Amino acid sequence: MELNADFSLRAAVHTAALPWIPSPMAGVDRRMLDRIGEEVARATSIVRYAPDSHFSPHTHGGGEEFLVLDGVFQDEHGDYPPGAYVRNPPTTRHQPGSAPGCTIFVKLWQFDAADRTEVRIDTDRQSFAPAPDRAGVETLPLFHDNREDVRLERWAAHANVTLDLPGGIEILVLEGGFAEGGESFVPQSWLRLPAGARLIAKAGPDGARVWIKSGHLALPQHAPKPAAA
DSSP states (O other): OEESOOTTSOEEEEGGGSOOEEOSSTTEEEEEEEEEESSSEEEEEEEEEOTTEEOOOEEOSSOEEEEEEEEOEEETTEEEOTTEEEEEOTTOEEOOEESSOEEEEEEESOSOTTOOOOEEEEGGGSOOEEOTTOTTEEEEEEEEOSSOEEEEEEEOTTOEEEEEETTOEEEEEEEEEEEETTEEEOTTEEEEEOTTEEEEEEEEEEEEEEEEEESGGGSOOOOOOOOOO
């Protein structure tokens, strides 16, 4: 399966308007944003767990990164409330589920194969700081290495946000909204701009809180390699 799989192109998905698609696990549904591969895939999705639903125990061959949007995500390592940001690198293992139900934004098979850095941040307990030389923008760093930068940003009402993007960018709206390319982006809307593009956005009257990943689209993007026999 290929969905928004040409990473040289702009892609925009207004996720809240999409139907939920059942996953192989009962009670777990998803809305797909981009994907290369079948059930094991390099994938970006919004995933919804019904109350008392769960996935089978599994190992992350290519890593898993997620942000809890609502409810409480759970595994044997703990409970993750809204705002929790987690990176489970390759070789990590868990059994995810949710007793109360939850919705998460999740990215699979997008780690460097040698990455072993685990990250667990309750972003609601962290402080934003003004972004240098970017009026009306505050940032909260989540992860940085030589491949990518992940952060939350808050954009003030009507702020003009302009960024040159040598490594591309992905943006997920968490609160508020913004306009870009003649489109309006609202909560759970997702925008991807390719390496070499320029972001020219304007926050709405209520401002915006967004999740951002940048830099990674300068690298080739591939489907997972089949496991050795």
